[in-house]
Structures are given as structure tokens and as C-alpha cells.
Amino acid sequence: MLSEELPHPVYEYSEVENEVNTFSFQTITGILYEIVFVPTPYLLGEDSVFAPHSFELVVRVSQNPTRQRPPFDRQTARTVAAIFEDFYQRSEYHVILYICDSSDGRQALRKGNPYLKIDDEIRDSDGTAYPISLILRKQNPHKIQIIEAFLLVTVAANDK
Amino acid sequence: MIKTEQPRKTPAERQAHIDHFITRWKAERKNADEAFEERIKTPEYKAMINKLKEANAVRGITTPGL
Numbered sequence: 591m592l593s594e595e596l597p598h599p600v601y602e603y604s605e606v607e608n609e610v611n612t613f614s615f616q617t618i619t620g621i622l623y624e625i626v627f628v629p630t631p632y633l634l635g636e637d638s639v640f641a642p643h644s645f646e647l648v649v650r651v652s653q654n655p656t657r658q659r660p661p662f663d664r665q666t667a668r669t670v671a672a673i674f675e676d677f678y679q680r681s682e683y684h685v686i687l688y689i690c691d692s693s694d695g696r697q698a699l700r701k702g703n704p705y706l707k708i709d710d711e712i713r714d715s716d717g718t719a720y721p722i723s724l725i726l727r728k729q730n731p732h733k734i735q736i737i738e739a740f741l742l743v744t745v746a747a748n749d750k
Numbered sequence: 751m752i753k754t755e756q757p758r759k760t761p762a763e764r765q766a767h768i769d770h771f772i773t774r775w776k777a778e779r780k781n782a783d784e785a786f787e788e789r790i791k792t793p794e795y796k797a798m799i800n801k802l803k804e805a806n807a808v809r810g811i812t813t814p815g816l
Contacts, residue, residue, distance in 0.1 A: 602805035604798060609789075617803050620814040628782065633771050646775075647780070652790045655814060689775065714772045715765060724793075741766065742759065 600669040611645065613673045614652070621660050622653035625673050633687055634739045640732070643683040647725070674705070678727055685736055688723040704728055708737060710744040 603615035603625075626648040631641035632723035638644075649670070651660060660666075678684050719724045724740045726733060759767065789795055803813050 601811065602800060602802055604805075606798060607794065614798065614802065616806065617812045618811060618813055622799065624786070627780075631777070632774055635767065647781075652786070681814060685793065687770070712768050712772070714769050722773060743764065745764070746779075749801060 599665065599718045600672045601665055602670055605675055611677065613676075615669050615673075616653075617660075617663055617666055619661075619663075620653070621651060621666075622654040623666070623670075624650040624652050625650075625670060626650065627677055627684075627686065631689055634736075634743060639741060640683075640685060640736055640739060643681065643733065644685045645677075646710075647686050647719070664687060671703075678705075682730060684733070685730070686725040689720055689726060706733065708740065710740075712744055 597632065601615045601617060603613050606612040606614050606624070608661045610629070611624075611676075615625075616622045627645040628648055629642075630644050633646075634644055654660065657720050674686075677686075678730040697711065704727055705730050706726055709721065710723075711719045711721045713719050722744065724737070726736060807811050
């Protein structure tokens, strides 16, 4: 059955017991994903007022019986988006950072959605670059201040 | 509303902060990945997968056996 023919637009997902902010779902091809929002208070500074609201998005494949690179799957993108929505519903202050260079989650962020995403990169002293994205609700009451704090971190890399 | 005023850092302080962030991020990611590899082998994790399969089946989504 093609994914477009599935009777529901998203896969069933559940929160993993005894794990913080961890969600799991399985696709029709048997690929098992884990979506984790890892507390990351140290990006914007542990003394920052945004520290307790900052999380890193981690997308893991915990089981892949296809033994191939997970293909683009519309239901997977929608499921990740639903998990995003679930997580953001828990607090309007949540800020999510994504650090890497590929993701299924990014595909869920389309135009017209209620989220704002800023892509940038940071570099360590050795010059190694790390792509990083900031994701937050457009309605976040501290949107401007959070973006400013994010840019104050990333601008150090771009000043060089 | 929370107080949002942020102290300004010098370029050197910002770079030191980034280096600290990347170092900590790598260390925490490594620990989390190791814990994850162990967790997915547990009976509890396998039970959760079975519950997901059942819930998907109720909705007409058949997922392959593991």
C-alpha cells in the first residue's frame, strides 16, 4: 500500500516510558523512529532566562528492517509535525534547536505553518562548522529576544 | 512574561561559549546514543513497539513484524 493511501495522515505515536520528552512511532515499512527533545540549556547560556525552555531536536532510527536509507514518507513528516505540535502545546515558551545536516523533521516545517525557523552555523576554535537551526512558535512572546540571543551566539562564527 | 534582558559578551567570550557548547553537546550526544542503544534492547521497549503496532492496526495501518 502506498503511504498516500493510508487511512490516517499520521502514524500512531507514543511517549516512551521513563524517558523525558521522548516519542516513538513506526512506519508502514517497519522503520522505527524516536523523536527526542533534549534539554539544551547551555546553547543560549545556562544563565540565560531561556535556558530552561531550550531543547535540541534529535531524530533517531531505532530499527530499520529495510536496511536502506529511510525514504521520504509523507506520513512520517506529518507524524513528526504532530509530535512537534504536541510538544509545543506543553509550553508556549519552548524553543527547539536542531543541530546536524539532515533530518526528516525539517520536511515537516513547511510554509504557512505556525513555526519560525532560522538556519545558521557555529564554528569551534578549530574552524569546524556545525549547521544549527532555531525553531520556535511565531506566537512565542519572547520571539525577538530569543532570536537575538541565538544570533548573539552564532554571530561569533560569522564575524571571522 | 519573564525578564529577557541578556548580558552582552565580547567576541572572545562568545567563541569560548560556542566551544563549550560544542564540547558539551558532543559529550551528551555520545552518552545519549549509548543509552539509547541499550534501551532499545529491553523488553519494555519491545513491548512499547508491540503496542504501537496494535494501535496502528486498529487504524488500518499494518506494519511489518520485527
